[in-house]
Amino acid sequence: MADLLAPGARLTERLGPLRIRLAADRLDALLITQPANIFYLSNFKGSAGMLLVTPDDACLVTDSRYATVAQALVAASAAEAPLTVVQVEWSYEETVCAVLTDVGVSRVGFETAHMTVARHDWLERGLAGSGVTLRGTTGLVESFRQVKDADELATMREAGGRISLVMEQVLQRLRVGRTEREVAADIDWAIRGAGFDGPAFETIVAGGPNTALPHARPGDRRLAPGDLVLLDFGGIYHGYCVDLTRMASLGTPDPAALAWHAAVREAHAAALAAVGPGVRASAVDTAARMVLERRGLGAAFAHGTGHGLGVEVHEAPRVGKHRPAAAFPGSGDEVADVRLEPGMVFTVEPGVYLPGHGGVRLEDDLVVTADGYELLTHVSLDLLVIDDAPV
Amino acid sequence: MADLLAPGARLTERLGPLRIRLAADRLDALLITQPANIFYLSNFKGSAGMLLVTPDDACLVTDSRYATVAQALVAASAAEAPLTVVQVEWSYEETVCAVLTDVGVSRVGFETAHMTVARHDWLERGLAGSGVTLRGTTGLVESFRQVKDADELATMREAGGRISLVMEQVLQRLRVGRTEREVAADIDWAIRGAGFDGPAFETIVAGGPNTALPHARPGDRRLAPGDLVLLDFGGIYHGYCVDLTRMASLGTPDPAALAWHAAVREAHAAALAAVGPGVRASAVDTAARMVLERRGLGAAFAHGTGHGLGVEVHEAPRVGKHRPAAAFPGSGDEVADVRLEPGMVFTVEPGVYLPGHGGVRLEDDLVVTADGYELLTHVSLDLLVIDDAPV
Numbered sequence: 001m002a003d004l005l006a007p008g009a010r011l012t013e014r015l016g017p018l019r020i021r022l023a024a025d026r027l028d029a030l031l032i033t034q035p036a037n038i039f040y041l042s043n044f045k046g047s048a049g050m051l052l053v054t055p056d057d058a059c060l061v062t063d064s065r066y067a068t069v070a071q072a073l074v075a076a077s078a079a080e081a082p083l084t085v086v087q088v089e090w091s092y093e094e095t096v097c098a099v100l101t102d103v104g105v106s107r108v109g110f111e112t113a114h115m116t117v118a119r120h121d122w123l124e125r126g127l128a129g130s131g132v133t134l135r136g137t138t139g140l141v142e143s144f145r146q147v148k149d150a151d152e153l154a155t156m157r158e159a160g161g162r163i164s165l166v167m168e169q170v171l172q173r174l175r176v177g178r179t180e181r182e183v184a185a186d187i188d189w190a191i192r193g194a195g196f197d198g199p200a201f202e203t204i205v206a207g208g209p210n211t212a213l214p215h216a217r218p219g220d221r222r223l224a225p226g227d228l229v230l231l232d233f234g235g236i237y238h239g240y241c242v243d244l245t246r247m248a249s250l251g252t253p254d255p256a257a258l259a260w261h262a263a264v265r266e267a268h269a270a271a272l273a274a275v276g277p278g279v280r281a282s283a284v285d286t287a288a289r290m291v292l293e294r295r296g297l298g299a300a301f302a303h304g305t306g307h308g309l310g311v312e313v314h315e316a317p318r319v320g321k322h323r324p325a326a327a328f329p330g331s332g333d334e335v336a337d338v339r340l341e342p343g344m345v346f347t348v349e350p351g352v353y354l355p356g357h358g359g360v361r362l363e364d365d366l367v368v369t370a371d372g373y374e375l376l377t378h379v380s381l382d383l384l385v386i387d388d389a390p391v
Numbered sequence: 392m393a394d395l396l397a398p399g400a401r402l403t404e405r406l407g408p409l410r411i412r413l414a415a416d417r418l419d420a421l422l423i424t425q426p427a428n429i430f431y432l433s434n435f436k437g438s439a440g441m442l443l444v445t446p447d448d449a450c451l452v453t454d455s456r457y458a459t460v461a462q463a464l465v466a467a468s469a470a471e472a473p474l475t476v477v478q479v480e481w482s483y484e485e486t487v488c489a490v491l492t493d494v495g496v497s498r499v500g501f502e503t504a505h506m507t508v509a510r511h512d513w514l515e516r517g518l519a520g521s522g523v524t525l526r527g528t529t530g531l532v533e534s535f536r537q538v539k540d541a542d543e544l545a546t547m548r549e550a551g552g553r554i555s556l557v558m559e560q561v562l563q564r565l566r567v568g569r570t571e572r573e574v575a576a577d578i579d580w581a582i583r584g585a586g587f588d589g590p591a592f593e594t595i596v597a598g599g600p601n602t603a604l605p606h607a608r609p610g611d612r613r614l615a616p617g618d619l620v621l622l623d624f625g626g627i628y629h630g631y632c633v634d635l636t637r638m639a640s641l642g643t644p645d646p647a648a649l650a651w652h653a654a655v656r657e658a659h660a661a662a663l664a665a666v667g668p669g670v671r672a673s674a675v676d677t678a679a680r681m682v683l684e685r686r687g688l689g690a691a692f693a694h695g696t697g698h699g700l701g702v703e704v705h706e707a708p709r710v711g712k713h714r715p716a717a718a719f720p721g722s723g724d725e726v727a728d729v730r731l732e733p734g735m736v737f738t739v740e741p742g743v744y745l746p747g748h749g750g751v752r753l754e755d756d757l758v759v760t761a762d763g764y765e766l767l768t769h770v771s772l773d774l775l776v777i778d779d780a781p782v
Binding site for chain 1: 438481503604609714
């Protein structure tokens with residue numbers, strides 16, 4: 001498992017700026033409940049766990065199912081990034097209250113966007129009279145995760161190359177007569193075969209009118225002659241997500257499909273051209289949106305232009321319309337219209353959707369560089385036309 | 392998509408008792424944020440959405456990505472189970488505040504275990520002065536979901552049969568030399584091929600010492616002669632989850648492995664024998680645990696005996712040790728030691744884990760009946776011994 005993990009020195013590099021930020025916010029510790037944040041700071045990936053970061057320690061609270069894995073993490077990173085493991089007896093909440101009281105901290109931050117009201121109420125009651133008080137925080141670890149370090153970029157570059165090969169293989173094998181579900185099963189198999197831990201999200205295979213659904217789910221519809229086909233899938237590689245969308249046509253595409261494809265391709269190019277350090281994320285969205293509006297397809301572009309990628313398949317930065325912050329809970333980075341910085345990784349995926357008719361989306365992943373961007377995914381943007389070979 | 396959905400009449404049957412409960416709790420409405428609860432009451436399955444249930448309406452708040460799907464649901468169930476759809480403009484929170492204010496309700500329940508502190512704080516601010524007050528609830532819809540109706544049982548019976556066939560096929564094809572990851576990819580492909588929407592959770596393929604990890608993740612280790620192999624996977628069929636674990640040995644198993652397997656098999660039988668209406672869920676756990684303790688393997692049984700199954704792969708009832716409710720947030724049904732009722736569906740999956748050596752788990756799904764239980768999964772519990780055929 002060692003090769004899947006950030007080295008201890010990296011964990012220390014990640015914890016350092018977070019600890020400086022906690023001190024600036026006059027917090028004695030941060031209780032981290034978001035699984036991706038826990039993985040980023042400790043290499044621990046489980047379905048349950050909490051991480052308490054203090055000025056000189058990181059304490060992982062987990063349960064007996066993960067005891068062996070947690071001990072291996074301690075052994076792997078002990079020299080450079082000390083990690084203590086505490087095992088839950090009855091409940092996470094009860095154990096965390098005991099840890100917080102023992103550690104001797106007073107002001108403890110928690111993640112308001114990743115703690116339920118039920119858990120918060122319980123902790124408040126459990127800590128009453130202990131001298132420990134909980135303070136809401138928003139997007140602290142997420143703001144650091146937005147900018148990838150060299151190890152993360154190396155992993156994501158490799159992942160982008162591998163998912164691109166999967167896309168090329170899958171596109172070549174599309175045939176009339178197969179169901180969306182069958183094609184999705186083949187894709188998921190190919191994703192695993194390419195060295196990914198698994199799909200990064202539910203693979204989308206949409207044919208014909210189903211291409212008009214931005215979040216189509218593969219069904220029993222068979223691909224038919226003349227269908228537009230949308231393939232949108234991703235993989236998790238050493239803990240990091242990539243995400244890619246391409247289009248094909250089974251036989252000669254109709255003129256409307258060609259027009260949608262040309263418009264989306266132009267919007268995709270305009271978005272890329274807008275990317276660079278210091279640019280507002282919303283400016284990338286605007287660049288794509290203006291192209292589609294000029295083509296009369298503005299209303300058909302029913303989502304934002306992109307989303308950050310990393311440990312999560314949707315993370316900061318958000319690349320969409322500039323929105324009124326007042327309409328959103330907190331003011332987290334997932335909402336903020338950030339200025340792009342080198343090392344930020346996100347998708348560019350304009351699309352148009354004409355309900356009942358069809359749709360087109362084209363998606364790539366990129367990292368912002370000092371003078372623009374570098375694509376992580378590499379597949380021709382052409383609408384691949386597949387002749388109606390025998391099934 | 393129609394065949395994937397509960398008929399409108401079923402939705403009405405599900406909403407009826409919930410509305411009675413809301414009236415008893417003096418709530419004018421319930422704001423549902425848990426995706427499985429939303430699906431159960433509306434057939435809507437998306438990555439984002441909220442459902443507001445009032446005495447005479449159900450209002451689905453969702454965003455533009457799901458507009459077409461949501462309108463299809465309205466059309467499908469309109470006659471029997473009225474559903475209104477409201478589309479989000481800027482944020483879910485802002486839209487929900489507007490809906491709550493418009494609808495003219497006063498006391499509105501929300502799900503404390505499924506709403507973050509950030510969202511709750513925002514809603515409280517957004518509703519200030521509106522006359523709408525939020526009241527915490529716990530496990531309201533979950534308590535109804537525990538007992539499956541005839542449609543749900545028919546779906547889960549079919550799913551249990553299908554996943555059993557997948558297990559039989561996969562077991563027969565296990566071979567020395569394949570990696571855990573490759574076998575997992577084949578399993579996920581077979582799950583899709585058997586008509587499932589996809590795996591119900593990350594498929595577990597563990598060989599040799601990795602069988603000692605209750606939540607092992609498939610890696611690059613190749614299956615070797617003499618390995619114990621643990622396969623634990625499930626599928627989602629028409630929205631419902633099933634879950635199955637079996638063991639194989641590549642070549643003659645060593646005596647320790649045989650002893651673990653015999654003990655777990657006996658614990659599995661003891662758990663089944665304890666199942667029946669009126670029995671406490673913890674009594675099923677105790678029955679399995681006592682067998683393993685008698686065999687000196689009590690400490691090696693590192694988890695509960697089972698978990699409820701349905702729209703979620705882990706839901707109520709919890710089948711584990713009787714635990715002090717005071718140690719847990721709220722007092723939800725996911726924690727409560729319920730008395731079993733006909734129609735409850737859960738797994739029975741005792742296991743033993745000897746770190747560094749290996750482990751065994753055997754898992755089936757069952758529904759409680761008037762006089763005991765009915766198994767939903769049907770695969771021999773034997774340790775399948777696979778001779779070392781050429782790779």
